[in-house]
Amino acid sequence: MIELRGLNKNFGRLTVLDDLNLEIPSGQATGIVGPNGSGKTTMIKSILGLVKPTEGEVFINGELVNDQWEYRDRIGYMPQVARYPENMTVEELFQFIKNIRGDKPSAEEELIKHFGLESELKKRMRTLSGGNRQKVGAVLSMMFSPDILIFDEPTAGLDPRSSVQFKKKVRELKEAGKSIMLTTHIMSEIEELADYLIFIVEGKIKYHGPMAELLKEHKAQRLEGAVAKMMEEEAA
């Protein structure tokens, strides 16, 4: 379970997260949507400890994790902009992360095959295309089969085929009972992958609940319509 209590983050005078309270039960697949600059990435990074919250607490499975690091063992993270050491080859990168994680069993080979990265293994990260870098990020986040998976705009930059492969993998993970969080601007992706929705605007959570309820509430057929409506209401 991921729990945020009174999370605040200011960058100078700018408030990015504004007293955020959130509880995400284990095994839930949650889609996070919101306009650009609404604090989605900052929220995710606070959970990971990449961003240090100005105020507030983060709990993972009931354990306070501010300034802790061991808990990241249970999290797989795929960042929005995939940046990796440029001089490492793909193979070296995987090996390096395996060493860092203490040579735990990993599903690396299966994932490499799944994403079709076999031909890229000997190439340096610098020479990889953006899409292939994303795929490397996907493998890195999934290879130790963590309980919690966090994807920040995972399919931006992936071609349709890879995107389908990625979603297929995420569905498998969901069925295996993993907690999944993902942000995206593609509503159909959330419909496909998530059961719950978090709508966040200017660092505040405006909606958190099952997707079906939201659709009913807004009398919409598709998520896209419902979310667009919410955004319009916010802007008004």
Next chain:
Amino acid sequence: MKVLTILNYQWKDLVRGKWIFGYALIYLLITDALIRFGGAGPKALLSISNVMLLLIPLVSMIYGALYLYQSREFTELLLAQPLNRKMLFWGLYGGLAIPLSAAFILGTLLPMLYNGMFFGEQVISILLLLGLGLILTLLFTGIGFWMGLAFFEDRIKGLGFALVGWLFLAVLYDGLVLLAIFVLGDYPIEKPMLALTMLNPIDLARIIVLLEFDISALMGYTGAVFNRFFGSFYGMITAIFSMLIWLALPLIGATRRFRKMDF
């Protein structure tokens, strides 16, 4: 264990860059040339320390900041892993500071060894010189890291401040001290001058060198004051002690900053 994994990668990357060998080669060539032309006496050692006092701070500080910028992807990747930030910091720092120190020590020591200089009476002086170089490398790499972290989003500013910082400490500072002496010469300014000297690690290192070689004529104003005030032995102890405090400062500052930073 994890620190070793990080160090191992960093060193491989440095070796791949080949840049570190160039740095060692500079010391090798300079030391060799100075010994060839000046003989294997204290004169050569003094010239070597003069080169060292300028070059080490410059290279360590600039490359410290630059290196942090270059390792940005690496840092971001590792921060999302189950790793302690403190451990990551020392991995990054050791990844640069250790090879830089090794390059200086090997580059300087090698010509001394094959010229038979190391096995004379000057062993203590040579060891002191190498030790000073080591502390200067660690210290200025730390300052470079600190600058790099303080201006993590703005490389130009970070490198600019590192460069200006070097110019100030290595070149301008002495000028300013002289100016102060010139202007305030009628007052008893020995003690404030002493304090001023301790505020600059390059000056401190220079004084240690001068005290060791006992060249009062070359000691300059601050050196002479230092010598008179503390005597050679206590002067040396005080200077070395201040140096170690200096070494701790940027490292404490940089680790603190690194631990609180957002990525």
